[in-house]
Amino acid sequence: MEDTVIQADGLTKYYRMGEVDVQALRGLSVHIKRGEAVAIMGPSGSGKTTLMNILGCLDRPTGGEYILDGEKVSGLNDDKLAGIRNRKIGFVFQSFNLLQRTSALANVELPMSYSNSANEGRERAVAALRAVGLESRMKHRPTELSGGEQQRVAIARALVNEPAILMADEPTGNLDSKVGQEIMDLLLTLNRDRNTTLLIITHDQRIAAQTQRTIKIRDGLVEETVQ
Amino acid sequence: MKITRVIRETFTSLNANKLRTGLTVLGIVIGVAAVIAMLSVGQGAQNSITSQINSIGTNVLLVSAGSRARFAGGGVNIIRNIRSLTMADALAVANPIQAPSVNAVAPIIQGGNITAAANGQTTTTTVYGVTTSYFSIRNETVTEGSFFNDQQVNTHARVAIIGVDLATTLFGTTTNLTGQTMHINSQTFTIIGVLKSKGGSLAGSSDNQIIIPLTTARDRVISRPGTSVDEIYVQATSATAVTQANTQISDIMRLRHHVAVGKEDFSVQSQASLLTTATSITGILTVFLGGIAGISLLVGGIGIMNIMLVSVVERTREIGLRKALGARNRDIMSQFLAESSLLSLLGGLIGILLGWLISLIIGQIASAAGTALSPAVSINAILLATLFSIAVGLFFGIYPARRAARLEPVEALRYE
Numbered sequence: 001m002e003d004t005v006i007q008a009d010g011l012t013k014y015y016r017m018g019e020v021d022v023q024a025l026r027g028l029s030v031h032i033k034r035g036e037a038v039a040i041m042g043p044s045g046s047g048k049t050t051l052m053n054i055l056g057c058l059d060r061p062t063g064g065e066y067i068l069d070g071e072k073v074s075g076l077n078d079d080k081l082a083g084i085r086n087r088k089i090g091f092v093f094q095s096f097n098l099l100q101r102t103s104a105l106a107n108v109e110l111p112m113s114y115s116n117s118a119n120e121g122r123e124r125a126v127a128a129l130r131a132v133g134l135e136s137r138m139k140h141r142p143t144e145l146s147g148g149e150q151q152r153v154a155i156a157r158a159l160v161n162e163p164a165i166l167m168a169d170e171p172t173g174n175l176d177s178k179v180g181q182e183i184m185d186l187l188l189t190l191n192r193d194r195n196t197t198l199l200i201i202t203h204d205q206r207i208a209a210q211t212q213r214t215i216k217i218r219d220g221l222v223e224e225t226v227q
Numbered sequence: 228m229k230i231t232r233v234i235r236e237t238f239t240s241l242n243a244n245k246l247r248t249g250l251t252v253l254g255i256v257i258g259v260a261a262v263i264a265m266l267s268v269g270q271g272a273q274n275s276i277t278s279q280i281n282s283i284g285t286n287v288l289l290v291s292a293g294s295r296a297r298f299a300g301g302g303v304n305i306i307r308n309i310r311s312l313t314m315a316d317a318l319a320v321a322n323p324i325q326a327p328s329v330n331a332v333a334p335i336i337q338g339g340n341i342t343a344a345a346n347g348q349t350t351t352t353t354v355y356g357v358t359t360s361y362f363s364i365r366n367e368t369v370t371e372g373s374f375f376n377d378q379q380v381n382t383h384a385r386v387a388i389i390g391v392d393l394a395t396t397l398f399g400t401t402t403n404l405t406g407q408t409m410h411i412n413s414q415t416f417t418i419i420g421v422l423k424s425k426g427g428s429l430a431g432s433s434d435n436q437i438i439i440p441l442t443t444a445r446d447r448v449i450s451r452p453g454t455s456v457d458e459i460y461v462q463a464t465s466a467t468a469v470t471q472a473n474t475q476i477s478d479i480m481r482l483r484h485h486v487a488v489g490k491e492d493f494s495v496q497s498q499a500s501l502l503t504t505a506t507s508i509t510g511i512l513t514v515f516l517g518g519i520a521g522i523s524l525l526v527g528g529i530g531i532m533n534i535m536l537v538s539v540v541e542r543t544r545e546i547g548l549r550k551a552l553g554a555r556n557r558d559i560m561s562q563f564l565a566e567s568s569l570l571s572l573l574g575g576l577i578g579i580l581l582g583w584l585i586s587l588i589i590g591q592i593a594s595a596a597g598t599a600l601s602p603a604v605s606i607n608a609i610l611l612a613t614l615f616s617i618a619v620g621l622f623f624g625i626y627p628a629r630r631a632a633r634l635e636p637v638e639a640l641r642y643e
Contacts, residue, residue: 058550078555082553085552085553091551101240111553114549
């Protein structure tokens with residue numbers, strides 16, 4: 001079990017919307033090994049976003065057990081979850097979510113300002129930008145960068161605390177297919193070279209096909225897993 | 228999150244919207260400036276009144292005719308049962324056996340609206356008829372010449388000591404006036420001295436007066452029946468003996484005027500009681516002015532709260548992102564509190580400068596209008612304003628900051 005990064009069993013999630021209870025997850029189980037690259041697919045309303053939020057420690061499951069990188073995280077309080085997110089998870093969003101008023105470098109430094117060890121912060125941020133090929137653009141603001149460059153900054157930000165998992169929610173959704181493929185290549189390279197587990201949510205069959213495994217979700221349960 | 232980093236990010240985010248930041252700060256600037264200006268003007272008024280009362284002398288009591296019914300809690304006096312004081316009263320009070328705490332006594336008569344003429348100039352002024360002890364009791368000094376002596380009082384000498392303002396009005400100078408003649412109510416007097424300036428007071432300038440011997444005044448300038456006098460200045464042996472002197476004087480006077488305790492037809496006021504009354508009046512004034520100014524500071528604080536609430540809504544996604552990257556609730560909270568505190572601190576600092584400037588201008592206007600009022604910006608007022616403005620920032624920042632901190636990361640990230 002050493003090499004299992006994500007071990008989630010019997011996850012349930014209920015929302016109350018007005019008078020009706022919505023069951024977003026109905027006892028879903030997911031196991032992902034360290035260094036794996038996995039895609040999660042599913043139609044809207046299948047529960048894949050809910051699953052991503054729970055696996056990303058942004059939300060808590062109603063029931064079930066979730067062990068992330070050897071730590072039981074279901075049932076932790078807000079501050080503990082924030083610490084887990086900070087150390088173990090790197091997020092890449094569809095709309096980049098960069099702070100517009102600061103430089104690329106400052107954006108990459110941001111996660112380190114919420115962790116305790118930030119002494120060598122500047123060098124680590126520069127190294128992360130070098131890893132995504134943006135070393136020469138680090139003083140630029142997001143508005144001065146192209147979409148692909150902005151997503152690279154976001155990936156550098158996700159990498160800077162050396163997380164166990166990189167979680168990307170439609171990372172190519174706002175990019176044209178050529179740039180999207182470049183971003184995809186970068187993510188897969190990082191996955192291979194650094195042994196960082198990669199979890200991608202996508203609608204795009206071509207993106208999913210590049211991963212080692214695709215988990216298809218429907219109605220809050222795993223429909224099938226494609227190797 | 229490190230404090231230096233919080234401060235740096237705070238500056239960045241406030242810098243991003245300069246106009247909004249400026250307008251929000253302006254609200255606090257006006258509030259703090261108003262508080263500082265009002266407190267310093269109040270303090271200035273208090274200082275000026277206190278120094279005038281102190282210039283009478285810390286060990287001086289004033290006996291005047293008529294009793295002053297004192298209402299509880301206030302300084303309102305009603306004068307009734309007017310019966311004149313006499314020279315005999317003054318002599319009795321000066322008796323060292325009956326009044327051992329009394330050092331010296333100076334009965335005076337005073338007349339207002341008296342014509343003074345010299346050097347072809349004419350003006351009206353106040354004339355005081357006094358005895359020699361008056362000068363030491365009132366701490367008067369001359370810039371040239373001398374005071375009159377007992378012999379000049381006894382011989383009803385027609386000598387006068389004049390204030391510097393009067394000297395300027397009549398002669399256009401304040402020097403080389405000793406030996407000049409002047410007319411007081413058409414009576415010829417010789418000037419033997421010029422009084423050192425004591426500055427203006429709320430009751431008018433004391434530099435415009437004429438002091439002549441009591442005997443001469445009664446004969447020729449101010450008519451008073453018999454040996455009656457208007458007021459008796461009494462000097463206690465020391466500042467600490469003022470209370471005992473007050474008791475001794477009251478006992479003597481009651482006996483002489485055949486009145487019981489509570490039915491006095493005279494009053495004895497010490498400088499301390501004047502000071503207490505004046506201080507309480509100016510204190511109330513200062514609190515009142517400061518309170519009105521405080522309302523504008525409150526309005527400024529509401530402005531901060533308003534802007535911070537808008538800012539939280541605008542930056543919902545940013546808050547969601549920060550939480551996703553590992554910001555705890557207290558990190559978000561401290562970020563927004565730092566912003567609101569910095570806004571109000573900035574406003575406070577600028578407001579202190581502006582308030583100080585305003586109080587200087589008020590001082591200039593007051594002195595141009597002839598009132599001695601030097602507004603005093605005290606360290607206390609500055610500290611109070613600084614602390615209060617930070618407190619306003621924190622208080623009005625807490626609610627928006629809590630709202631920001633309590634946002635669910637999932638929902639905040641989804642916010643458009």
